[in-house]
Amino acid sequence: MARTQGSHSDITRPKVAEAALRLFARHGYAAVSMRAIAAEVGVQVGTLYHYTPDKQALLYDLLSGHMAALMAAHDGLDQTGDAAARLERFVRFHIGYHLDRPEAVFIAYMELRNLTLANFTRIEALRRSYEDRLEAVLTAGAASGAFHVPDSRIATMAVIAMLTGVTTWYRPGGRLTGADVADLYWDMVCRAVTA
Amino acid sequence: MARTQGSHSDITRPKVAEAALRLFARHGYAAVSMRAIAAEVGVQVGTLYHYTPDKQALLYDLLSGHMAALMAAHDGLDQTGDAAARLERFVRFHIGYHLDRPEAVFIAYMELRNLTLANFTRIEALRRSYEDRLEAVLTAGAASGAFHVPDSRIATMAVIAMLTGVTTWYRPGGRLTGADVADLYWDMVCRAVTA
DNA sequence: GTCTATAAGCCGATAGAC
DNA sequence: GTCTATCGGCTTATAGAC
Known part of the structure; x- marks a missing residue:
């Protein structure tokens, strides 16, 4: 069985990677906070840890x-x-x-x-x-x-x-x-x- | 009149620049704290601000x-x-x-x-x-x-x-x-x- | 799946003693 | 010239409600 199409996870997961890529490239890894990535995605910081174990x-x-x-x-x-x-x-x-x-x-x-x-x-x-x-x-x-x-x-x-x-x-x-x-x-x- | 030779300032000032260069090169500007630079020089963090207005x-x-x-x-x-x-x-x-x-x-x-x-x-x-x-x-x-x-x-x-x-x-x-x-x-x- | 709240600690910079 | 103490704010990561 395929996964449910268009679940929040399927939408949010790639957004997290894209936001991290964009912000790391612009400001550098050390200068980017998890809060900044969350804001770029449009979620709260705790949500990020559903998609990655850490920064x-x-x-x-x-x-x-x-x-x-x-x-x-x-x-x-x-x-x-x-x-x-x-x-x-x-x-x-x-x-x-x-x-x-x-x-x-x-x-x-x-x-x-x-x-x-x-x-x-x-x-x-x-x-x-x-x-x-x-x-x-x-x-x-x-x-x-x-x-x-x-x-x-x-x-x-x-x-x-x-x-x-x-x-x-x-x-x-x-x-x-x-x-x-x-x-x-x-x-x-x-x-x-x-x- | 020349300045007093070998004053603390003459010794510490270049050490601050060297420590910053070494640490910035190794870990990146954003990842290096003023406290880390102070420790590398061998002074307390407040002393750094005698030699630079800011990071x-x-x-x-x-x-x-x-x-x-x-x-x-x-x-x-x-x-x-x-x-x-x-x-x-x-x-x-x-x-x-x-x-x-x-x-x-x-x-x-x-x-x-x-x-x-x-x-x-x-x-x-x-x-x-x-x-x-x-x-x-x-x-x-x-x-x-x-x-x-x-x-x-x-x-x-x-x-x-x-x-x-x-x-x-x-x-x-x-x-x-x-x-x-x-x-x-x-x-x-x-x-x-x-x- | 996302939220809020919180823990425990580090950040840059300043004030004022000596 | 260097120190200690401190301010207000930000950090990563976790716990538990919904």
């Missing part, structure tokens, strides 16, 4: 959900073709995915230090495994002679930092579309690693 | 001091030679300066949202003027035909994000020295923008 779980669930969704989306990427084709797809995917979720990306980078050690370790493992997917493409290109990559780990970190950086300045409706930005970044990444 | 001023002074020192250090850079030579000096300077001050760099990027609007505006102006110095080099190289830079603003943001990213993973005593890292990054930046 830390709210943050961890947001970060872990974001990383899981990122990996799942990347799983759908076409992995055929040569290393350059795979790298171009990665660059366009990474920029597009990040530009579409500025708040989740922001807290995924900014709030790591507010995780408990156990939660931090889990999130770091997910992040590392995403980075490894890019490194694998760079290593394959270097092995085939298509790429010039003296140090694949440093090249990976450099490319990721460069691509993720778009979220710090990009604003929809500005001078460039997301596709324009992806074109410009792919041009730079391609030139930086091509043999 | 916000502690943060603003750290960020504004960091940006001013960065600009002053960059002012000392050799600006002779062609665009490629100037760009290489910028890359090596930026990486070296940032690797030497990981805590100041960290809070300069992470704590912007905890500034009051007035203070944020001032810091953003300083940051923009630093970015403009890199953009001027890229524009000069494009004008002389040495560089391929379709959009100088985006190239500026991409290079800065890539270079500053070293602070998220670099650890002294690791596999690579700061000079090794600078060599690898200069190789990538040079290839990304050279015509």
Whole structure:
């Protein structure tokens, strides 16, 4: 049997996560009180504890959900073709995915230090495994002679930092579309690693 | 007349700034209490207000001091030679300066949202003027035909994000020295923008 | 499922003694 | 220059009514 459709729980639960995401991104985890989240949802503070054991779980669930969704989306990427084709797809995917979720990306980078050690370790493992997917493409290109990559780990970190950086300045409706930005970044990444 | 040497004020004042820098970098501005800063310095909380009007001023002074020192250090850079030579000096300077001050760099990027609007505006102006110095080099190289830079603003943001990213993973005593890292990054930046 | 009330404690900042 | 004591208010989380 399916659950009763449209129960208060089904409506309120996602609102809690959305409110926490929005407020954590805007003001930072430590600066946001459970009362502020409750007010954003439109309930009293006690109600929040029906949906989360504590404030830390709210943050961890947001970060872990974001990383899981990122990996799942990347799983759908076409992995055929040569290393350059795979790298171009990665660059366009990474920029597009990040530009579409500025708040989740922001807290995924900014709030790591507010995780408990156990939660931090889990999130770091997910992040590392995403980075490894890019490194694998760079290593394959270097092995085939298509790429010039003296140090694949440093090249990976450099490319990721460069691509993720778009979220710090990009604003929809500005001078460039997301596709324009992806074109410009792919041009730079391609030139930086091509043999 | 010079002030009395080694007064308590001369000793305590820098300790307050250092303690605030260390704790803000480690736990975040919002998560650090004035009591925690006082304990780190080794005084009681009331004493802190002899050195700062409030907690916000502690943060603003750290960020504004960091940006001013960065600009002053960059002012000392050799600006002779062609665009490629100037760009290489910028890359090596930026990486070296940032690797030497990981805590100041960290809070300069992470704590912007905890500034009051007035203070944020001032810091953003300083940051923009630093970015403009890199953009001027890229524009000069494009004008002389040495560089391929379709959009100088985006190239500026991409290079800065890539270079500053070293602070998220670099650890002294690791596999690579700061000079090794600078060599690898200069190789990538040079290839990304050279015509 | 949501509410109110409350526990126990920390917050930034100030006043005034020494 | 540093201390202690204190103000009013905010914090996370829980208990129990409805």
